[in-house]
Amino acid sequence: MLLIRLLLALLERRPPRGTVPVLFPLASWDPARQDLYTWMTQELEQDHPALRDPVPADRPPAATGTLARALLKQRLILPILDGLDELPEAMGARALHAINQALPAGQPLVLSSRTAEYRSALTAPSGTSVLLNGAAGIRLLPLDPAKAAAYLERDAGGAGTPAAARWRRVTVALGSDTSASKALSTPLGLFLARTIYNPRPDEEVTELPDPDELLDQARYPTRRDLDTHLFAAFIPAAYRPHPQYPTRWSVHKAQRTLTFLASHLQHTLGGTPNLAWWQLHKALPAGQPLAIGLTASLMGGLPGGLVVGLYDGFATGLGVSLCVAISLALVAAVIASKSGERSPSSGFHWSWRERSGWRTCGLTLGLIFGLAFGTSSGLEIGPMAGLIGGFTGVVPFALLSGLRSVHPDLDKAVGPGTVLARDQRTFWTLTLLGGATGVLMYVLSYVLLIPMGGQMSGEDIALAFAVTFPIGLVLGLIRSVWMEFLVAHIKLAVAGRVPWHLMSFLGDAHERRGVLRQAGAVYQFRHIDLQRHLAEGRRRPGRPTGATRGRQRDRHGWCGWERRQP
Structure with a gap:
């Protein structure tokens, strides 16, 4: 959100013919396989199809290739690179080196990362230091404890209400060195906590868990343990039954669907936060072109067979239907197999x-x-x-x-x-x-x-x-x-991985549950950490996997690093 607000402010102050700020999520970049310019070109062309067009012939000879590539070469794009810490730990130093090589000194740049992950990326595997040339560090500070306490009590119904009184022991502990204080020092932690422990209108407080459990040092000795607990309890809390908030999906169905979608983003699509319905077919194993071919053959072969069968008999109609269906199945399967990134x-x-x-x-x-x-x-x-x-x-x-x-x-x-x-x-x-x-x-x-x-x-x-x-x-x-999308949706719904009314489910998760947010034509999980938690599955507190231990530390602060114009 901080980077989005920065982008909007830069657009407001942008002079005529000035650089255009563009937000690039780094999670989908592989610095070992792609140079930065090539990757940013692909991202621009995917999000802005008009930039796939070639540069007009009347432009200077230096402006060649697609419009996206020309904009980058002419330094008309101000890259805002979001999430260096979302790359694999071993790729951090390589990514910084690639950024230094691709973007010349003097070109403005904004790069965001958590503090610990950025410090780790400054040291290459060989032991040498890799600095981001000309960088100035800006650190995002934790929330003020008094404001955090006021937020929890106000959301519970206001000071003096029974629901707000349940937070008394927790709010007293804010600002201390406890796990609860660290977990509730970010907007994400506060949002998760109020969803889990605060009642909705006309909901009985006695039916909800007691927020005092957040202070249980035996169950949650570290910040990581408490974060894991909040993520695990969030989906059941968002989908708990309530008369004023009826839902077509049970907690179990919602948990299973969101876990599958998070795993699809994290493991199939390389960690991108963008949940795009037109990329759902990538979650399926091999056989998607064949399924599309069979579906197209049924849709295209039946009309001709029925018409011929009505006038020339069943046998003739069946023969025509089979011939058209087989031909159409082959053509459709070839088209689907060569569709690429569309x-x-x-x-x-x-x-x-x-x-x-x-x-x-x-x-x-x-x-x-x-x-x-x-x-x-x-x-x-x-x-x-x-x-x-x-x-x-x-x-x-x-x-x-x-x-x-x-x-x-x-x-x-x-x-x-x-x-x-x-x-x-x-x-x-x-x-x-x-x-x-x-x-x-x-x-x-x-x-x-x-x-x-x-x-x-x-x-x-x-x-x-x-x-x-x-x-x-x-x-x-x-x-x-x-x-x-239709064929992928049907296959996944039959397998029980997604509901039959998937788009309605996603809209409900965004508009009423707060699990997803909308970013243009795609949905995103409310926070990348929620996506990772669901993708990695539930774990017992205190037993994180090695792949996530580095990513989950030092959550109370992440840094934005900006190279300023001379």
């Missing part, structure tokens, strides 16, 4: 200037389908029908091949649910446009074939729609990511 779509536009390969594909498909329609008619009305059909097929397919996705700026998106709804709308619109292309092709052919005795029938219109519907389905798969 972002959702907010719509589409028509453009004839880009990607001549798509134009060629569209024209070829149009010619093939047009000739097929014309030839079938030409058996009765003459060979000229084939040429007319070929011409009328090229026009609608050429229009279809010119459709391009419009990707939203994910940092400015109004919410994950809205982004999902727009991407789903793009998928279905393009899919139906594919079917409409066949109808348009047939109507154009009929209009041109009227002088030659052509006739229009409802059977032919339905068949035209069913035949080209799979092409629209493939286009929808290419231009949106909703199908990948």
Whole structure:
């Protein structure tokens, strides 16, 4: 939150043509595999799709590559690097060295880290010191004990209430050297404590645990032990039953879902805090392309088979359905396997200037389908029908091949649910446009074939729609990511890892439970430490794993290190 407030303040004071501050979470950077510029370029292009475009030809020769890369090279981006302590401990010194190498002296930079982790990163494995050139240290101090006490009592109902009186022994201990005082010296600790121990409206105090247990030195001898207790008790407290706060999800279901999602972020996506619905398929093992192919084959093969079966019999319809389904399954599986890192779509536009390969594909498909329609008619009305059909097929397919996705700026998106709804709308619109292309092709052919005795029938219109519907389905798969999310969601819900109404669950966890927060088009856990705790599973107090011991110490303070402009 401190860095976000800094970013907003820098934007307010930014002069014309000045540098633009951008927040980069370091958790997804691997300094051993990527240099800083390459990684920041990828982050910019992922969050701002418009920056993937190449630099215009009229720009200076030095500005080459994508717009994101050019902005970094021209020093027009002020990097705010969040969370050096979120990198593996062995990577700290390497990361500092990479930052020194990539960013020249005089370029402004902000880097955040916990104090102990930063001190550890200053020493490379070889024993040499690695300093961040020109850095000035700024330390975030603990909360004032009086303000912390007032916050707990006010949230409990105000001084003099029975619920506020339960905090008396704890508030007296604030400012001392006890574990409870250290744990409640941060906004996160206070939020967890009030959620666990303070009643909601019309909730009986006797049903809640007593905050005096925070002072039990035998159970929680260290700050780490008490932090672990607060994290473990937070989810059950957030989802405890209450008449005014009904929930569709039990404590067990919520705990299991949030633990799975945290593990997905921490272990599958490299520790990133961004919970993006379009990356949910990465939580699945191998086999996702096959599942997408089978789903697409059912959606695309059934319409054609049903139409043909109604007019030419069950056997013919089944054969057509199987042929279309198998072909579509193979195409969809190949598309899914080569999709790579994609972002959702907010719509589409028509453009004839880009990607001549798509134009060629569209024209070829149009010619093939047009000739097929014309030839079938030409058996009765003459060979000229084939040429007319070929011409009328090229026009609608050429229009279809010119459709391009419009990707939203994910940092400015109004919410994950809205982004999902727009991407789903793009998928279905393009899919139906594919079917409409066949109808348009047939109507154009009929209009041109009227002088030659052509006739229009409802059977032919339905068949035209069913035949080209799979092409629209493939286009929808290419231009949106909703199908990948749908298949992943169904598979995970069947396995019991996420609820069937996942987006409703995430919205409730954000709006009513305080477990998640919203950052543009993605959700994030309220704190990175909560994400790590859930991902690593519950542990007995006093028995942390070696991988987390370094990360969990010295939580009362972390530092922001700023290299100032000369």
